[in-house]
Amino acid sequence: MTQAAAVKAPTLPDAQTVLSVQHWTDRLFSFRVTRPASLRFRSGEFVMIGLMGDNGKPLLRAYSxxxxxxxxxLEFYSIKVQDGPLTSKLQHIQxxxxxxxxxxxxxxxxxxxxLPGKRIWFFAxxxxxxxxxxxxxxxxxxExxxxxxxxxxxxxVAELEYGRRLIEEIKADEMLAELMGDGFADKIRYYPTTTREQSPRMGRITTLLEDGTVFRDLSIEGGIKPETDRAMVCGSLAFNHDIKAILEGFGLREGANSEPKEFVVEKAFVG
Ligand code: A2P
Known part of the structure; x- marks a missing residue:
């Protein structure tokens, strides 16, 4: 598990101190850092983070x-790319x-x-x-x-562990229950799938949406509906592209901060 660290005086511009690091697989890790007192953000947003490069210039990438x-x-969840300019170094932070x-x-x-809705889908x-x-x-x-x-x-399966454990902890957390309101945990329906290792649910979510498996598994009649369903999408470019087409097929329209609609998409950090 992780350990809290003593917070040192900053020596970099916009420096924050790493508090804990957890390695999930040889490709994935998460870490927590101090939060600048002045930083206000909306849950779901991203910032630029990074390290000083060998050339003395900051090497930054977008991280949700x-x-x-x-x-x-602040918590971040990252891939480790062995020859990636940033993550080859970032994976070694302590x-x-x-x-x-x-x-x-x-x-x-x-x-x-x-726009307001009844059911929200998070596709990752x-x-x-x-x-x-x-x-x-x-x-x-x-709310x-x-x-x-x-x-x-x-x-x-190992790559699902960060999300699986987080949802398990959220559902069991009494402080969160107080903050979120009674019964919030029952609203969460977790649907993990794997594509390259045997697990209870195999296949790309795109395929499982297209052939109706998701709706059968979750007992959702009539699939995704623009009147009630909202979606947020975050994955690779190809994934985002494919899900967008599926959601548009169900009659949902892509929104933005300036123009709220039925779904929104963002590219995951990829290396
Ligand atoms: P697959 O194994 O069939 O490529 P990655 O680790 O490469 O970022 O991929 C994460 C997951 O996203 C993998 O399970 C991968 O499935 C899946 N994936 C990749 N592209 C798509 C896509 N266009 N639609 C749905 N799932 C995708």
């Missing part, structure tokens, strides 16, 4: 904030180290970008789960919706 807006600390964090949150996976692949780790701990999610369906497609 995985912690909710009310949390004192408690007490510093990272760079530009405190300018932006993003479309926010409640403001959706891989590290695309990160913004939903934030939104699942955001009280507004349960706005009767049902929260979380789908997460990964190659193998």
């Amino acid at each position: 904030i995985a912690s909710p807006s009310w949390d004192d600390e 408690p007490g180290d510093q990272i760079i964090l530009r405190p300018k949150p932006v993003g479309t996976l926010v409640h403001d970008a959706l 692949t891989g590290t695309g789960f990160a913004p939903f780790a934030s939104l699942l701990r955001e009280p507004q999610t349960y 706005d919706y009767d049902e929260v369906i979380v789908t997460h497609t990964c190659r193998d």
Whole structure:
């Protein structure tokens, strides 16, 4: 497990101190850092974070904030790319180290970008789960919706573990229950699938939506409906493209902060 670290005086511009690091697989890790006192963000948004490069210039990438807006600390969930300019180094951070964090949150996976609805779908692949780790701990999610369906497609079972454990902890957390309101945990319906390792649910979520398996498994009559259903999507470019087509096929329209509609899409950080 992780350990809290002593917070050192910053030596980098926009420096934040790493508090804990957890490695999930040889491709995935999560970490928590101090939160700048001035940073305000909406659950689901991303910021630029990184390290100082060998050339003395900051090496930054977009990362969804995985912690909710009310949390004192910031959490991130990252892939490790062995020859990736940033993640080849970032994967070695330890408690007490510093990272760079530009405190300018932006993003479309926010409640403001959706019209009111009854049921919200969070569609994620891989590290695309990160913004939903934030939104699942955001009280507004349960104020706005009767049902929260979380789908997460990964190659193998171990890659589901961060999300699976987070949802389990959220459902059992008494402080969250107080914050979110009674019965919030029952609104969450978790639908994990794997594509390259045997698990109780196999296949890409796109295929399972197209052939109706998801709706049969979750006892949802009539599929996704523009009147009641809202969706947020975060994964690879190909995944986002395919889900967007499926949602549009159901009659949903893509929204934005300036023009809320029925679904929103954001690319996951990919290396
Ligand atoms: P697959 O194993 O069939 O490629 P990655 O680890 O490469 O980011 O992929 C994460 C998960 O997303 C994998 O299970 C992968 O399935 C799935 N995936 C990749 N592209 C798509 C897509 N276009 N539609 C649905 N799922 C996808």
